[in-house]
Amino acid sequence: MLSQLLRKQTGVNTQLLTAAQMSNLRQRKSADKLVHSIVFLCAILGIFVTIGIIFSLFSETIGFFARPEVNLWDYFTGTDWRPLASEVKSTNFGVRPLIRGTMMIALISGAIAIPLGLGSAIFLSEYASSKLRKVLKPAIEILAGIPTVVYGYFAISFVTPLLKTFVEETLGGRMGFFNALSAAIVVGIMIIPMVTSISEDAMRSVPRSLREGAYALGATKFEVATKVVVPAALSGIISAFIIAISRAIGETMAVTIAAGATPRMTLNPLDSVQTMTAFIVQVSFGDAPQGTINSQSIFAVGATLFSMTFLMNIISNRILNKFREVYE
Amino acid sequence: MSTATETINSNFKERLGLRQWIGRIFFVIILMATLFGLIMLAFLLADIVIKGHEWVRPELFTNFHSRKPEEAGMKSAIVGSAIVLAVTGAFCIPVGIGAAIYLEEYAPKNWLTNFINININNLAGVPSIVYGMLGLVVFGRMYGIFSPGSWFVTTFNIPVNPGAVGGWIFNLFGIPWLEIHLPFGRSMVAGGLTMGLLILPIIIISAREAIRAVPNSIRLGAFALGATRWQVVNTNVLPIAAPGILTGIILALSRAIGETAPLLIMGAFSYVPFLPDSIWDQFTAMPIQIYNWISFPQADFRIHLAAAGIMVLLAVLLSMNAVATFLRNRFETRW
Numbered sequence: 001m002l003s004q005l006l007r008k009q010t011g012v013n014t015q016l017l018t019a020a021q022m023s024n025l026r027q028r029k030s031a032d033k034l035v036h037s038i039v040f041l042c043a044i045l046g047i048f049v050t051i052g053i054i055f056s057l058f059s060e061t062i063g064f065f066a067r068p069e070v071n072l073w074d075y076f077t078g079t080d081w082r083p084l085a086s087e088v089k090s091t092n093f094g095v096r097p098l099i100r101g102t103m104m105i106a107l108i109s110g111a112i113a114i115p116l117g118l119g120s121a122i123f124l125s126e127y128a129s130s131k132l133r134k135v136l137k138p139a140i141e142i143l144a145g146i147p148t149v150v151y152g153y154f155a156i157s158f159v160t161p162l163l164k165t166f167v168e169e170t171l172g173g174r175m176g177f178f179n180a181l182s183a184a185i186v187v188g189i190m191i192i193p194m195v196t197s198i199s200e201d202a203m204r205s206v207p208r209s210l211r212e213g214a215y216a217l218g219a220t221k222f223e224v225a226t227k228v229v230v231p232a233a234l235s236g237i238i239s240a241f242i243i244a245i246s247r248a249i250g251e252t253m254a255v256t257i258a259a260g261a262t263p264r265m266t267l268n269p270l271d272s273v274q275t276m277t278a279f280i281v282q283v284s285f286g287d288a289p290q291g292t293i294n295s296q297s298i299f300a301v302g303a304t305l306f307s308m309t310f311l312m313n314i315i316s317n318r319i320l321n322k323f324r325e326v327y328e
Numbered sequence: 329m330s331t332a333t334e335t336i337n338s339n340f341k342e343r344l345g346l347r348q349w350i351g352r353i354f355f356v357i358i359l360m361a362t363l364f365g366l367i368m369l370a371f372l373l374a375d376i377v378i379k380g381h382e383w384v385r386p387e388l389f390t391n392f393h394s395r396k397p398e399e400a401g402m403k404s405a406i407v408g409s410a411i412v413l414a415v416t417g418a419f420c421i422p423v424g425i426g427a428a429i430y431l432e433e434y435a436p437k438n439w440l441t442n443f444i445n446i447n448i449n450n451l452a453g454v455p456s457i458v459y460g461m462l463g464l465v466v467f468g469r470m471y472g473i474f475s476p477g478s479w480f481v482t483t484f485n486i487p488v489n490p491g492a493v494g495g496w497i498f499n500l501f502g503i504p505w506l507e508i509h510l511p512f513g514r515s516m517v518a519g520g521l522t523m524g525l526l527i528l529p530i531i532i533i534s535a536r537e538a539i540r541a542v543p544n545s546i547r548l549g550a551f552a553l554g555a556t557r558w559q560v561v562n563t564n565v566l567p568i569a570a571p572g573i574l575t576g577i578i579l580a581l582s583r584a585i586g587e588t589a590p591l592l593i594m595g596a597f598s599y600v601p602f603l604p605d606s607i608w609d610q611f612t613a614m615p616i617q618i619y620n621w622i623s624f625p626q627a628d629f630r631i632h633l634a635a636a637g638i639m640v641l642l643a644v645l646l647s648m649n650a651v652a653t654f655l656r657n658r659f660e661t662r663w
Contacts, residue, residue, distance in 0.1 A: 032556040036434055042426030043435070046448050049525050053458060056465035119361030127355060138653065140365050145649060146372070147586025149615045150638050153622055157631060158375045192365045222351035243453065250455025252589035257622055277457050277589070284593045290469065302461045306454065313453035317446065
């Protein structure tokens with residue numbers, strides 16, 4: 001019985017083995033089984049982390065909306081975010097100013113990072129020699145490894161003064177020290193490598209035959225790059241854009257430091273705004289006691305943030321997987 | 329035949345000169361796009377070094393934070409970062425490698441494996457601040473199970489201390505190192521574990537790539553000699569994949585050392601004028617200290633001391649990156 005089972009599993013005819021070899025085999029099989037279950041537990045830990053994130057965010061969020069002072073409708077439609085006001089009423093908890101601040105910074109930084117990242121991806125994938133690529137790619141990726149608090153410092157110590165001089169002396173406009181634009185610029189710089197490396201991977205996996213076909217028809221290098229390679233890698237490129245924007249939405253320290261703490265419904269990037277993440281930091285750093293409406297409001301905002309980025313990540317993974325099916 | 333050629337010729341203008349000029353202009357544009365990031369990197373580093381280099385003095389490493397900028401240092405932040413990083417590594421290195429081994433070597437092709445994969449990819453995209461909130465609830469507070477008056481405490485009559493660092497202190501043999509506090513509170517254990525969850529997807533993804541790069545013939549050879557799967561992995565796959573796995577681990581840890589938001593949410597303190605006695609103490613970390621200095625009104629803190637702190641942080645990060653790159657280039661095996 002046992003010998004048949006072992007033979008089935010290992011392909012070893014155990015009747016030919018000595019007793020010592022049998023016990024050795026059993027030992028090795030049981031060690032393998034033990035390791036199998038341990039590494040399985042490691043792998044499914046991630047599922048528990050996801051459940052933990054959803055459970056911890058949403059349990060506090062439900063506690064927040066269960067309060068008589070707030071309601072879901074005003075939260076999503078209200079245009080005032082004054083959670084620290086002395087009078088606690090539902091119209092003070094409208095998340096739209098935070099979402100607008102977040103989206104403004106995410107879109108401006110995307111407008112900076114997407115063309116630059118795509119341009120450098122085309123350069124690295126189509127134009128650069130492999131030697132040059134080996135130097136340039138890690139150099140660009142250093143940008144992604146720099147902590148976000150450093151970008152925040154760079155924004156207020158370098159970008160903001162420069163912009164302020166430019167706006168106020170050349171354009172004659174007015175600009176606050178804390179403003180959405182300089183935060184968006186540094187976030188844009190930060191996410192360039194993300195756009196570059198994902199798009200470049202997508203472009204490099206476009207088969208060489210497509211390029212050579214286009215060259216054979218007399219296309220120039222520019223035409224091959226923009227009319228053959230980019231369209232063929234489009235799903236990968238779009239997924240890179242989505243991931244980069246989602247990263248910008250979740251970015252915390254640079255926007256907390258540089259964009260200020262003024263939740264407002266504005267479209268002017270020279271104004272100070274507050275993002276969802278900056279609000280969470282503001283309340284956490286102020287150390288709101290557990291169970292108060294303030295400490296619960298950060299979970300409502302956190303759940304909103306998580307839902308947005310989660311949705312974007314799922315969409316981008318879907319697009320990426322579809323693209324993989326085509327060429328691999 | 330001749331009519332076809334004529335039709336093409338009449339509709340098709342070659343304009344080769346113009347097209348090549350467009351190509352040249354495009355080349356210049358994308359070259360500038362590539363250089364833009366590098367130029368910004370140079371500006372960033374130059375800005376920090378110019379403003380901070382005179383403030384990188386011995387006091388920065390030997391003193392705690394002080395109200396006088398010329399006496400202020402980041403000793404507790406450096407120690408805090410090191411201990412948090414050790415906790416992070418102790419937790420997520422074995423778990424990350426284990427998960428990678430399972431997914432590459434053991435996992436059957438079924439819906440569960442597929443789900444685990446999707447899940448890990450999604451976790452890698454979750455904003456770090458959300459991990460901070462997870463850590464706060466799960467590790468920091470443990471859903472309030474151990475707070476005085478909870479159903480758990482009253483049912484089992486557990487001795488808990490009230491207060492911010494209270495909870496249930498559990499000590500098996502009276503050895504300080506084996507002490508366990510529940511909940512973890514605002515301790516380095518809570519911070520390190522949170523950071524561990526944050527970088528776990530990064531470690532899993534990079535370790536999987538390293539394991540996948542090991543050629544299948546190596547595995548088949550070992551199987552043919554009668555090895556079990558674990559023996560194949562342990563004696564053949566892991567030694568070959570080790571440099572790649574190590575590179576990924578170092579890069580992930582360097583990400584953890586620069587992360588600010590999760591620790592801020594977890595309740596790392598901005599002013600810790602002592603060195604910790606154990607991993608259960610409250611703490612601060614380098615990025616937290618830097619953020620704290622940036623928020624000061626005085627220029628000495630906001631500009632110079634913050635820049636000096638950033639120089640120390642970047643020095644640690646860049647040297648970790650250098651080690652990782654060295655390992656990758658030195659031990660990379662081509663098959």
